[in-house]
Amino acid sequence: MDTSAIDHVTEMFGYHSTDGSLDERSFSQLLQEGLAYSFLNVPVVSTEIKGDIRCACARMVLPGHATPLFARVFQLFDDSDKGKLTLDKLLAGLEQFLFGSWSDKLQFLFCLTDLNGDGLLSTSEMEEFLQEFRAFYYSMAHAVLLMLQGSKGFGGSDPQLEIRIEVTSCLLAERPRTVSNECARKLHEVDTNNDGYVSEEEWAAAEFLLPVAYGVLLASFVGIADQARVGQFYEQISIEEPSPEPEPIVEVPLELEPERRPFTLEDLRNFTSFKKAVLTFQR
Numbered sequence: 001m002d003t004s005a006i007d008h009v010t011e012m013f014g015y016h017s018t019d020g021s022l023d024e025r026s027f028s029q030l031l032q033e034g035l036a037y038s039f040l041n042v043p044v045v046s047t048e049i050k051g052d053i054r055c056a057c058a059r060m061v062l063p064g065h066a067t068p069l070f071a072r073v074f075q076l077f078d079d080s081d082k083g084k085l086t087l088d089k090l091l092a093g094l095e096q097f098l099f100g101s102w103s104d105k106l107q108f109l110f111c112l113t114d115l116n117g118d119g120l121l122s123t124s125e126m127e128e129f130l131q132e133f134r135a136f137y138y139s140m141a142h143a144v145l146l147m148l149q150g151s152k153g154f155g156g157s158d159p160q161l162e163i164r165i166e167v168t169s170c171l172l173a174e175r176p177r178t179v180s181n182e183c184a185r186k187l188h189e190v191d192t193n194n195d196g197y198v199s200e201e202e203w204a205a206a207e208f209l210l211p212v213a214y215g216v217l218l219a220s221f222v223g224i225a226d227q228a229r230v231g232q233f234y235e236q237i238s239i240e241e242p243s244p245e246p247e248p249i250v251e252v253p254l255e256l257e258p259e260r261r262p263f264t265l266e267d268l269r270n271f272t273s274f275k276k277a278v279l280t281f282q283r
């Protein structure tokens, strides 16, 4: 993490912490604030908009608080199980899981997905996790856009805002197509020993096979610390997997009748009469 990311997180920590640490509730509010920035369309977050987001956190109109997703993120950061995070712990968690090596990031995704904590991922865990993230993501987008609509600092400066709000409601209401089939297919690809589960080793080798939603999840969590990512999802909110391209229609040539060979003496030789030979030849 660079200095500006550290300063940004330190400032948020200062605002949300009590007595020098974050409990699960205040950690959730910090996550909400950080994640909300991904859905703004302002180049720089003004004090006014920051104030609006913090108000929304305090009024609990942003999603995430007391959800299993946030609880698992908190547990990952709170590795010594103290129920509290100091600034150092918070920075260390962000550094490790979101700014660390690719294998650290994959481990973060694995732990979030392993809902029963048995060290293996099943299709239903992947599915449940991605559905949870999907619902959270669209709810966050929707809540932030509604907040912008009522914000004095933003003041209706985007004619597209109402359309975006409508789009997020539709995506929330839609049955997810991100998951189900996609999950089963990807799990099958990643599960190289075919035992029906993905182990950590299989997962670590699977970076290019994971559903798109995992990439979006990482990008949005990195956005908590990286101010260059403010508004990263504003233009393109949907995280649905693209529908698979229809199979190209291959023109199968009609099976042509085999060309008739000429009638030969051979035909005659195998039959007792010319008539029988001709009949067989014509069949």
Ligand SMILES: [Ca+2]
Residues within 6 Å of the ligand: 114, 115, 116, 117, 118, 119, 120, 121, 122, 125
């Ligand atoms: Ca599991």
Ligand SMILES: [Ca+2]
Residues within 6 Å of the ligand: 191, 192, 193, 194, 195, 196, 197, 198, 199, 202
């Ligand atoms: Ca396996």
